[in-house]
Amino acid sequence: MKRSISFTPLDPSFKGSRRVYPCGLDSKFFSLMDKHPMGLILVVFVFLSAFFYLHQKVLYYAEGYQLTKSYHRFDKLLDKRDSLMYNFQKKVSLSKINQWTKDNGFVFTGKEIKLALNLKKEESLPSQSKLAFLFNRFFKIPGTPSTALADERK
Amino acid sequence: MKKCEQLRIKYIYFFFIFLFVILSARIGYLQVFKKKFFSSLAQSQYYRLIPLKGKRGKILDCKGRILANGINSHSIFADPSLIGNLDETVEVISSKLALSKKELKSKLQKKKRFVWIKRKVSWKESEEIKLLKLNGIMSIREEKRFYPQENLSFSILGIVDIDNKGLGGLELSYDTYLQGKDGLVRVLQDASGESIFTPLVVIPAEGADIILTIDSQIQYWTENYLEETIKKFSAKKGSVVVMNAHTGGILALADYPSVNPNQRDEIFFGSMKNCAIADYFEPGSVFKVVTLLAAVGENKFSDEDIIWCEKGKFKIPGTILHDWKPYGELSFKDVFKKSSNIGVAKIASSLGKTILYRYIKKLGFGEKTGVDLPGESAGVVKLPHKWSKTSKFIIPIGQEIGVNLLQLTRLFSVVVNGGYLVKPHIVRNIRSQGFSKEIAQDKKRVVSPSVAQRVKNILIEVVEEGTGKLARIPGVKVGGKTGTAQKYDPKIKKYSPTKYRASFIGFIDDYRQPLVIGVTIDEPMKFHFGGVVAAPLFKEIAQKVVDYLDMDVQVAEKQEHKTTQLGH
Numbered sequence: 001m002k003r004s005i006s007f008t009p010l011d012p013s014f015k016g017s018r019r020v021y022p023c024g025l026d027s028k029f030f031s032l033m034d035k036h037p038m039g040l041i042l043v044v045f046v047f048l049s050a051f052f053y054l055h056q057k058v059l060y061y062a063e064g065y066q067l068t069k070s071y072h073r074f075d076k077l078l079d080k081r082d083s084l085m086y087n088f089q090k091k092v093s094l095s096k097i098n099q100w101t102k103d104n105g106f107v108f109t110g111k112e113i114k115l116a117l118n119l120k121k122e123e124s125l126p127s128q129s130k131l132a133f134l135f136n137r138f139f140k141i142p143g144t145p146s147t148a149l150a151d152e153r154k
Numbered sequence: 155m156k157k158c159e160q161l162r163i164k165y166i167y168f169f170f171i172f173l174f175v176i177l178s179a180r181i182g183y184l185q186v187f188k189k190k191f192f193s194s195l196a197q198s199q200y201y202r203l204i205p206l207k208g209k210r211g212k213i214l215d216c217k218g219r220i221l222a223n224g225i226n227s228h229s230i231f232a233d234p235s236l237i238g239n240l241d242e243t244v245e246v247i248s249s250k251l252a253l254s255k256k257e258l259k260s261k262l263q264k265k266k267r268f269v270w271i272k273r274k275v276s277w278k279e280s281e282e283i284k285l286l287k288l289n290g291i292m293s294i295r296e297e298k299r300f301y302p303q304e305n306l307s308f309s310i311l312g313i314v315d316i317d318n319k320g321l322g323g324l325e326l327s328y329d330t331y332l333q334g335k336d337g338l339v340r341v342l343q344d345a346s347g348e349s350i351f352t353p354l355v356v357i358p359a360e361g362a363d364i365i366l367t368i369d370s371q372i373q374y375w376t377e378n379y380l381e382e383t384i385k386k387f388s389a390k391k392g393s394v395v396v397m398n399a400h401t402g403g404i405l406a407l408a409d410y411p412s413v414n415p416n417q418r419d420e421i422f423f424g425s426m427k428n429c430a431i432a433d434y435f436e437p438g439s440v441f442k443v444v445t446l447l448a449a450v451g452e453n454k455f456s457d458e459d460i461i462w463c464e465k466g467k468f469k470i471p472g473t474i475l476h477d478w479k480p481y482g483e484l485s486f487k488d489v490f491k492k493s494s495n496i497g498v499a500k501i502a503s504s505l506g507k508t509i510l511y512r513y514i515k516k517l518g519f520g521e522k523t524g525v526d527l528p529g530e531s532a533g534v535v536k537l538p539h540k541w542s543k544t545s546k547f548i549i550p551i552g553q554e555i556g557v558n559l560l561q562l563t564r565l566f567s568v569v570v571n572g573g574y575l576v577k578p579h580i581v582r583n584i585r586s587q588g589f590s591k592e593i594a595q596d597k598k599r600v601v602s603p604s605v606a607q608r609v610k611n612i613l614i615e616v617v618e619e620g621t622g623k624l625a626r627i628p629g630v631k632v633g634g635k636t637g638t639a640q641k642y643d644p645k646i647k648k649y650s651p652t653k654y655r656a657s658f659i660g661f662i663d664d665y666r667q668p669l670v671i672g673v674t675i676d677e678p679m680k681f682h683f684g685g686v687v688a689a690p691l692f693k694e695i696a697q698k699v700v701d702y703l704d705m706d707v708q709v710a711e712k713q714e715h716k717t718t719q720l721g722h
Contacts, residue, residue: 064342064350071351075226075295082225083277089302094219094374 208334211361236290367403402576438639441552634660
């Protein structure tokens with residue numbers, strides 16, 4: 001329900017009624033907008049569109065700057081990588097590797113080399129102590145102590 | 155208001171309307187009809203097209219090891235008009251980049267807007283220059299060609315110039331494939347001169363990679379042993395070729411001396427020449443294999459036929475032919491095993507010059523082998539009607555004819571691969587994004603398999619019992635022919651008694667990949683026989699290659715197993 005507050009108009013010749021808006025302002029502009037709401041919407045729409053378009057443009061250029069900055073950083077890293085690879089590859093050329101193998105007597109194993117292992121024959125345990133050993137292992141019955149246990153005790 | 159006053163107001167009103175209409179028309183004309191002109195003018199002020207260089211392709215060996223590659227580097231340039239304190243700038247730059255102060259000062263005093271100071275400096279140097287923030291001194295990114303294996307394969311790879319265009323070797327002959335395609339990017343330039351990249355870009359294409367048949371490890375051993383041999387015999391120079399007899403693929407091609415292509419100041423005029431293909435020479439006794447092939451191919455001699463070798467002295471029209479040792483009667487096989495000049499001359503004479511010339515041409519002499527390297531010589535082969543009466547005796551023993559080492563190596567591949575003349579090649583594959591081209595193998599039959607087999611057996615006996623004993627490898631079946639050729643001395647206008655060329659062309663008899671190794675040493679000093687100078691070099695290389703490639707060679711002797719005692 002619209003409230004109407006009556007008051008003495010400033011302009012004595014004014015005879016019409018005036019609507020007071022909730023903000024308490026008495027404005028010709030608002031009254032005009034009230035009469036032509038589409039106009040207000042159009043103005044707002046145009047303003048917002050222009051604003052977003054400008055924002056988009058600015059973002060575009062900001063991204064462009066960022067992209068250029070990233071390109072420069074990427075290029076710098078590439079250059080650094082190339083420089084390191086250059087230094088590394090210079091030191092591990094085939095000539096240097098072959099020279100190293102020659103200096104250090106590094107020999108590749110040939111495909112047909114027989115290995116002869118010089119194994120000493122183990123002394124076999126006497127049968128009694130073998131039995132005792134087995135008992136000791138499985139049933140924990142004291143027999144001849146194993147050398148392993150002896151070593152552990154040591 | 156009076157009428158005249160109202161009229162005046164109307165006139166002013168219409169005047170301003172008229173002005174407004176004129177202005178509107180002008181604006182309309184500029185914005186509608188001249189739109190393109192002004193917009194392009196505006197764009198040219200703030201848009202620029204920057205070329206993006208396409209990266210040059212790599213060169214790799216058969217195992218994928220990089221032999222040539224591009225790395226990013228910076229080139230320092232100056233705008234002399236923007237330089238503030240010239241003396242200070244010269245002082246600082248010359249010390250950082252190790253340049254002559256006088257030369258640098260004269261460059262910076264030129265009335266130009268662009269002057270190179272130093273091209274393709276190291277990353278460290280370019281960073282130091284950037285940190286100085288000197289007025290008028292700037293840098294630009296450029297690709298620098300780098301050879302990680304240094305001296306290795308220099309005569310094959312060649313080099314590029316400062317703008318990365320091939321100057322020799324594979325860099326020249328495959329320059330079209332290796333070159334990348336340039337791209338473009340449109341950049342926006344702001345008021346401070348800084349560039350902003352836009353999405354409008356033509357992406358540069360990288361050059362194709364070239365994969366070779368060369369094995370760098372075999373190349374290393376070949377170059378290493380060649381250098382040792384040349385130093386041992388104080389020779390002038392030498393070359394070695396290692397080739398797969400079935401496919402014509404070259405596994406190693408070495409020249410001595412060689413240089414490091416990364417050190418530009420080491421490269422001298424003539425250092426880029428590939429002597430193995432560019433130099434032609436009189437081959438000497440190695441060429442006797444042509445007569446052998448012709449004699450066996452024409453079925454004119456059996457192995458047991460006897461030839462009288464005149465006890466080492468044989469008078470021929472124009473001169474007297476000598477053997478290195480006086481021989482009497484020799485069998486057909488022994489003539490080649492013992493490398494008798496007189497025996498070969500008589501065999502060739504009985505064949506006739508027509509047959510001989512036919513075999514010389516059939517076996518690829520007098521024309522280029524077609525190897526994919528620049529600078530190959532075809533050699534010199536006299537036409538039959540230009541042969542003198544002496545020629546038919548001495549051409550078969552390798553004089554009055556010019557051949558290169560690759561042609562000789564190819565000759566022996568005919569013997570080993572069953573009678574095919576192969577086309578030697580160094581490039582196996584050209585590879586790019588979405589593109590791969592395998593180099594086709596090219597060969598044609600020139601002799602029958604039985605002829606090739608018989609000649610092969612004789613050449614194996616040359617190594618086992620003949621002049622090539624120093625090329626023998628225990629447990630490996632090898633064959634070959636030695637050659638010791640006197641060099642013609644133009645100063646004395648006859649063959650020199652002191653200058654020789656020692657050669658040995660041999661093969662490793664493997665049924666999967668038979669290899670031919672050609673060795674030639676120019677002017678060895680202490681000894682000059684091919685069997686003494688070149689044959690041991692062949693043996694060293696062949697031994698390494700057999701183990702490295704795990705070749706299933708036909709064992710000549712029972713192999714002894716090595717045993718190693720462990721534990722003590």
